[in-house]
Amino acid sequence: MTGDAHGTHGTHDVSDMSAEEYWNHRYSESDRIWSGNPNAALVHETAGLPVGRALDLGCGEGADAVWLARQGWHVTAVDISQVALDRGAAHAEAAGVADLVDWQRHDLSESFPSGVFDLVSAHFLHSRVELPREEILRRAAAAVAPGGALLVVGHSGVPHWQHDGHADMRLPTTEEVLKDLDLPDGEWEVLVGEERERVQTGHDGEQRTLTDSVLKVRRRPAD
Numbered sequence: 374m375t376g377d378a379h380g381t382h383g384t385h386d387v388s389d390m391s392a393e394e395y396w397n398h399r400y401s402e403s404d405r406i407w408s409g410n411p412n413a414a415l416v417h418e419t420a421g422l423p424v425g426r427a428l429d430l431g432c433g434e435g436a437d438a439v440w441l442a443r444q445g446w447h448v449t450a451v452d453i454s455q456v457a458l459d460r461g462a463a464h465a466e467a468a469g470v471a472d473l474v475d476w477q478r479h480d481l482s483e484s485f486p487s488g489v490f491d492l493v494s495a496h497f498l499h500s501r502v503e504l505p506r507e508e509i510l511r512r513a514a515a516a517v518a519p520g521g522a523l524l525v526v527g528h529s530g531v532p533h534w535q536h537d538g539h540a541d542m543r544l545p546t547t548e549e550v551l552k553d554l555d556l557p558d559g560e561w562e563v564l565v566g567e568e569r570e571r572v573q574t575g576h577d578g579e580q581r582t583l584t585d586s587v588l589k590v591r592r593r594p595a596d
C-alpha cells in the first residue's frame with residue numbers, strides 16, 4: 374500500500390454502508406489518505422517490462438497510475454470512489470500525464486473496464502465492506518493480453534500488532550491467491566510468487582514490519 378498518511382482505519386460500524394458510500398466516506402475524511410508514492414512492489418516488478426497498456430484495479434488516489442504513466446504506459450485506472458478518482462486526475466494533471474490516464478469509476482463487483490492489457494495490476498485490493506476479490510482477480514487475469522502480466526500485491530495475513538483494521542477481511546497468502554485465480558494449465562507462468570516483508574512508518578513515527586503477498590504471472594504469448 375502506498376502508505377496510510379493519516380492512520381485512521383475507521384473502526385466505526387460500517388455494516389450499513391454500501392462499498393461506494395464506505396470508500397467515498399473514507400476518502401472524504403481527509404485531503405489525502407495514501408502517501409502519493411507508488412507501491413514499491415509495482416516499481417520493482419515492472420522494471421524491464423516493455424511499456425504498453427496497463428490497468429490498475431482499485432487505484433485509490435492514483436499514485437501507481439501516475440507513476441506508470443510517467444514511465445510511458447497508457448493507463449486505465451479504476452476505483453469505486455469518485456472522490457479518489459478526482460484526486461488521481463488532479464495528480465496526473467500536475468504531473469503532466471493527464472492524457473495518458475483514463476480514470477474510470479467501476480464497482481468491480483458489478484462492472485469491469487473493457488479491453489485487454491499488457492499489465493493488469495491490483496495493489497491492496499482489500500476492503501472492510503463487501504468485495505468479491507477472488508472473482509475480480511479472475512476477471513483481471515482474463516483481461517491480460519498474450520505475453521502480458523498480472524501483478525497482484527496484498528496483505529498476507531493480519532500483522533501481529535494490528536488487532537482491529539483488518540480483522541474482518543480475508544488476507545490470503547500468495548499461494549492462496551494463485552489457487553483462487555485457478556489459471557488454466559499451460560497458459561501461464563509464475564514469474565514471482567513470494568511473501569515479502571516491508572517496513573512502514575506509521576503516523577506515530579513508529580516503524581512496523583508488514584508481510585505482503587506478491588504474485589506476478591505472465592500469460593504465455595500466442596504461438
Ligand SMILES: C[S@@+](CC[C@H](N)C(=O)[O-])C[C@H]1O[C@@H](n2cnc3c(N)ncnc32)[C@H](O)[C@@H]1O
Pocket residue numbers: 374375376392396407412430431432433434451452453454457479480481482495496497498499500503504
Ligand atoms: C486499500 S485501498 C488501495 C489503494 C491503492 N491501490 C494503493 O495501493 O494504495 C483499496 C482501494 O480499492 C477500492 N475499492 C474497494 N472496493 C472496490 C470495488 N468494489 N470496486 C472498485 N474499487 C474498489 C477502494 O476505493 C480503494 O481505493
